[in-house]
Amino acid sequence: MSADVLMQGLRTGLTPFLGLPLCIDPRPATGVVLGAPCDAGVINRPGARLGPWAMRAASMGLGSHPMPERLREGRPVFGAPAARGWLDGGNIPALPFSLRDALETVQATVGAWAMTGCRTLMLGGDHSLTLGALRAHARQHGPLGLLHVDAHPDAADGAAWGTDIHHGTWLRQAIEEDLVDPERVMQAGLRAPRFDDEELAFLSVVGVRMWTPADLRDPLMALRLNEDLAAVGRGPAYVSLDLDALDPILVPAVAEPVPGGLTFAEALRLIHAASQWAEPWVGADLMELAPTLEGAEASARVAVHLALHLLA
Numbered sequence: 324m325s326a327d328v329l330m331q332g333l334r335t336g337l338t339p340f341l342g343l344p345l346c347i348d349p350r351p352a353t354g355v356v357l358g359a360p361c362d363a364g365v366i367n368r369p370g371a372r373l374g375p376w377a378m379r380a381a382s383m384g385l386g387s388h389p390m391p392e393r394l395r396e397g398r399p400v401f402g403a404p405a406a407r408g409w410l411d412g413g414n415i416p417a418l419p420f421s422l423r424d425a426l427e428t429v430q431a432t433v434g435a436w437a438m439t440g441c442r443t444l445m446l447g448g449d450h451s452l453t454l455g456a457l458r459a460h461a462r463q464h465g466p467l468g469l470l471h472v473d474a475h476p477d478a479a480d481g482a483a484w485g486t487d488i489h490h491g492t493w494l495r496q497a498i499e500e501d502l503v504d505p506e507r508v509m510q511a512g513l514r515a516p517r518f519d520d521e522e523l524a525f526l527s528v529v530g531v532r533m534w535t536p537a538d539l540r541d542p543l544m545a546l547r548l549n550e551d552l553a554a555v556g557r558g559p560a561y562v563s564l565d566l567d568a569l570d571p572i573l574v575p576a577v578a579e580p581v582p583g584g585l586t587f588a589e590a591l592r593l594i595h596a597a598s599q600w601a602e603p604w605v606g607a608d609l610m611e612l613a614p615t616l617e618g619a620e621a622s623a624r625v626a627v628h629l630a631l632h633l634l635a
């Protein structure tokens with residue numbers, strides 16, 4: 324972000340994400356950042372409807388060239404996201420009163436941008452909205468690969484709450500609707516206690532690749548980890564990050580924090596693995612930041628830094 328952009332933010336009071344050009348009408352571009360201000364799918368602690376505002380505010384005044392991981396290994400030049408054709412498309416007008424309506428709005432808005440060949444980065448919002456974005460991108464590309472970073476498997480059926488849409492069911496829906504190819508779905512960071520074993524049984528039967536934090540850290544599993552990450556990226560793929568995948572010491576302001584999560588470096592390693600894929604991801608999201616909860620500012624900052632690396 325240049326001083327000009329910072330000055331523009333000070334003068335107008337508007338803080339487009341990372342100072343990207345603001346453009347709410349879909350048009351051809353490299354990619355677009357879209358806020359998704361809805362948390363109608365949250366079971367327990369609400370607040371994610373305000374996530375997009377918190378992330379835009381936390382991105383104000385931040386440099387947009389991430390430091391390469393190791394300076395000794397040469398100097399990859401990413402260039403600023405704005406220079407590479409990224410836009411801030413404003414918010415998806417997803418009202419937080421009706422999840423079904425919100426999902427349609429997410430699908431329509433993400434779809435309108437995707438139709439122009441644009442990649443999308445959605446800032447949530449609760450995790451149920453990922454289903455809308457997957458519907459939009461799968462319509463363009465067919466069943467997608469999915470890197471799903473989360474403390475929870477998000478593949479419950481409708482039994483627990485008598486409804487098949489909330490932030491713990493979207494992956495089940497996406498698999499049943501053929502939006503993703505289950506054998507190209509990898510989950511990382513899983514550790515939340517479960518009500519029963521049904522979810523994990525379903526996921527393993529359809530071939531989803533599941534990773535706990537301990538498995539991710541096990542040097543004996545490194546080869547398989549690389550194989551699984553590469554499998555996701557064998558075709559068009561989507562990256563969905565629930566911020567509760569990270570440890571609640573880093574990101575406390577989420578609906579369902581679970582101790583024992585990923586470090587920032589571990590989350591980055593997963594994002595960097597995606598940069599080895601045959602083609603760039605078609606869509607990504609950062610979900611569940613609830614800035615009404617304690618630790619909001621620090622949590623938003625972590626989210627923005629993850630976004631920077633996703634865009635790079």
Ligand SMILES: [Mn+2]
Nearest residue numbers: 450473477565
């Ligand atoms: Mn989730």
